[in-house]
Each structure stands twice: as structure tokens, then as C-alpha cells.
Amino acid sequence: xxxxxxxxxxxxxxxxxxxxxxxxxxxxxxxxxxxxxxxxxxxxxxxxxxxxxxxxxxxxxxxxxxxxxxxxxxxxxxxxxxxxxxxxxxxxxxxxxxxxxxxxxxxxxxxxxxxxxxxxxxxxxxxxxxxxxxxxxxxxxxxxxxxxxxxxxxxxxxxxxxxxxxxxxxxxxxxxxxxxxxxxxxxxxxxxxxxxxxxxxxxxxxxxxxxxxxxxxxxxxxxxxxxxxxxxxxxxxxxxxxxxxxxxxxxxxxxxxxxxxxxxxxxxxxxxxxxxxxxxxxxxxxxxxxxxxxxxxxxxxxxx
Numbered sequence: 534x535x536x537x538x539x540x541x542x543x544x545x546x547x548x549x550x551x552x553x554x555x556x557x558x559x560x561x562x563x564x565x566x567x568x569x570x571x572x573x574x575x576x577x578x579x580x581x582x583x584x585x586x587x588x589x590x591x592x593x594x595x596x597x598x599x600x601x602x603x604x605x606x607x608x609x610x611x612x613x614x615x616x617x618x619x620x621x622x623x624x625x626x627x628x629x630x631x632x633x634x635x636x637x638x639x640x641x642x643x644x645x646x647x648x649x650x651x652x653x654x655x656x657x658x659x660x661x662x663x664x665x666x667x668x669x670x671x672x673x674x675x676x677x678x679x680x681x682x683x684x685x686x687x688x689x690x691x692x693x694x695x696x697x698x699x700x701x702x703x704x705x706x707x708x709x710x711x712x713x714x715x716x717x718x719x720x721x722x723x724x725x726x727x728x729x730x731x732x733x734x735x736x737x738x739x740x741x742x743x744x745x746x747x748x749x750x751x752x753x754x755x756x757x758x759x760x761x762x763x764x765x766x767x768x769x770x771x772x773x774x775x776x777x778x779x780x781x782x783x784x785x786x787x788x789x790x791x792x793x794x795x796x797x798x799x800x801x802x803x804x805x806x807x808x809x810x811x812x813x814x815x816x817x818x819x820x821x822x823x824x825x826x827x828x829x830x831x832x833x834x835x836x837x
Contacts, residue, residue: 554803555753555762562785562798563607565590570615573598576789578682578731578780579796580624584631585660587611590787590796591621593638593777596648600662607798614662619648622730625685625692626782627706635666636692639679643672651709673709677702684734684741684781693741697729697776701741701758717743721760722752728773733781738802742781744788746773751786751801764801 565579565588573592580589588607591600600617601610620638627634633654643650651670655663676683678696683704685692691712692704699717704710719725725745733742733751740761741754749769753761766773770792778789780796787796 556764556801556803557762559751559764559766559786559799559801560803561768562800564793564795564797565601565603565607565787566609566793566795567592567599567601568610568613570613571599572615576778576796577621578623579782579787580626580633580780581783582626582633582656582660583628583783585656587660588782589624589633589654589662590780591617591624593621596620602661612661614664616664617662618664619652619654619666622680623682623684623780624654625683627685628687629690634669634685636673636676636681636683640670640673641676641679641681642674643670647671651706670709673704675702675704675709675711678730680730680776682730682732682777682780684732686734686736688736693732693734695727695730695732695743697727699727699758701732715741715754715756715758717741717754717758718760722754722763725750725752726775727752728779729776731777731779733779733786735781735784735802737784742786742801744773744779746775749773751799753801764799766797766799768797 573594575594577591577593586605588603592598596618597616599615602612603610619635622638623636625634635652635654637649640650647668650668650672652666653669655665657663677694681694681696683692683694690706694702694704699719701715702711703713705712726747728744728746739756743752745752749766751764755761769790780787786799786801789796
């Protein structure tokens with residue numbers, strides 16, 4: 534009897550605990566707008582710096598192009614810097630070092646000088662871009678191509694890197710070498726055409742996010758490559774770009790929309806409330822009283 538009651542209480546507790554799911558329709562959050570001076574037209578990813586509570590993004594194609602900083606509320610940028618002095622492919626926040634980092638064009642070989650590879654981005658005391666960068670790794674040979682926009686996994690200290698297919702290279706942050714590969718199960722996802730070079734990583738879900746640009750969907754995979762589900766992105770008057778223009782950070786997916794000249798923000802995961810429903814509290818209370826009563830009766834029977 535006691536075991537049955539305990540099992541019931543455990544199952545109630547599990548039913549009321551937080552459960553993560555993929556939203557079939559993504560929840561729009563806020564937009565990150567660009568502002569002049571604007572140089573370049575190929576927009577890259579977005580990164581959130583937890584230490585400064587700010588977002589960072591920019592335009593790739595040349596070290597002379599523009600980068601932006603936004604407050605936590607989004608909207609218009611609080612800083613526009615041009616030139617940025619690095620050919621951006623992906624900003625990432627490194628929570629292990631509390632630094633903003635940058636993967637450049639052709640970081641795979643590093644050919645082209647000290648402004649290529651993995652850079653630590655120069656920030657002032659307010660978290661604004663200084664336009665100076667420190668070369669942390671001159672090359673990351675394990676990256677999947679010269680245009681890749683890798684996502685960073687701070688817990689494992691590694692990058693996830695795509696080119697234009699379903700193969701993800703796992704790359705050491707320590708020395709840039711290839712640690713392994715993940716093959717995304719695109720057949721299970723309906724054999725979509727993926728947006729080239731982009732990839733997101735959610736550290737809470739331990740999930741990879743790719744974009745089906747023709748159907749405006751975020752596709753979610755686990756770290757074994759298994760397809761977990763899709764989330765529909767809304768609000769685009771035109772089509773989603775077939776390359777670049779996308780990043781995932783701070784629990785949000787950001788996709789650039791040229792119609793409004795901004796990165797649109799979305800939540801694609803949903804967490805059920807941790808707090809149980811009132812009826813669950815009542816059932817837990819009844820179960821607890823039943824356990825107390827059962828224990829008291831057992832003691833009386835043993836004493837007799």
C-alpha cells in the first residue's frame with residue numbers, strides 16, 4: 534500500500550515538473566533593427582552577452598563593413614560601428630571566459646592575416662565595440678568550409694559547424710581541430726533545403742537548430758542528429774534568405790528580414806510551468822495525509 538501511494542505521488546510530481554517542447558508555431562519576441570552608417574548587405578548571426586545584457590550582430594563580406602550593438606530590449610541599436618575591422622561570420626558569447634568571440638571568413642585556414650580565425654572581440658567598460666580584436670586561434674582546420682557560421686557549446690567547449698548540407702563538424706575550441714561529425718537526419722525532417730552555413734545551438738535543450746528556408750521553418754535536431762520537430766516562422770513578406778542571416782542566442786532564434794531591415798526574434802521552445810496546478814497540490818496533500826495515516830495505523834498494529 535505504501536509503495537502504491539509513493540508511486541502515485543512520484544507520478545504526480547513528474548507530471549507537474551517542467552517539460553520542454555518545440556512550438557509548432559514560433560512565438561515572435563522582438564526585432565533588432567539596423568541603422569546607418571550601413572556598409573555591406575550580407576547579414577550574419579546574433580549573439581547575446583550575458584555579462585553586459587546586450588546583443589551583437591553585423592554584416593559580413595569585408596572587415597570594412599558594419600557591426601551593431603543592441604540593448605536587451607532590442608529595437609534600434611545603441612551602437613553602430615563602421616568599419617568593424619573583421620570579416621564577420623559568427624559572433625558567440627563564451628561564458629567560460631565572459632568574452633565575446635568572433636569566427637571570421639576563412640577561419641578554417643586562417644589565410645589572410647591576423648584578422649582571420651577565432652578572434653576575441655574588443656569591448657569597452659559598457660560592452661560597446663572598440664573595433665579592435667585579439668587573435669585567439671589563427672585557424673580552425675576542423676570547421677566545415679570557409680563561410681561557416683559556427684555555434685558555440687560552452688559546456689563542451691566546442692563549436693558546431695555547417696556548410697550547406699546536413700553534416701555538422703564538431704570542432705575543439707582549444708585548438709580548432711575536428712573532434713567528430715553529426716549527420717542530421719534530413720529524411721525524417723522531410724528532406725528540406727537548408728539555409729547554408731547557419732546553425733544554432735540551444736544549451737538548455739542540447740539541440741541544434743537549422744533553417745528550412747523554403748518553408749520558413751526552424752528544424753530541431755538532437756546531438757546525435759535525430760530530428761525532433763519543426764517550428765513555423767511567421768511575419769516574412771518575402772522568402773527567408775537561402776544563406777547567412779540567422780543566429781540563435783539567449784533562447785531565441787533571430788532571422789534577418791530585408792523587408793523591415795531587422796533580425797526578427799522568435800522563441801521556438803516552450804517550457805510547461807514548474808508550479809503544479811491547484812488540483813495537483815490538493816491531490817499531493819491528500820496523498821501525503823494518506824501516507825501519514827497509513828504509517829500511524831501500521832505503528833498501532835505493530836504495537837498491538
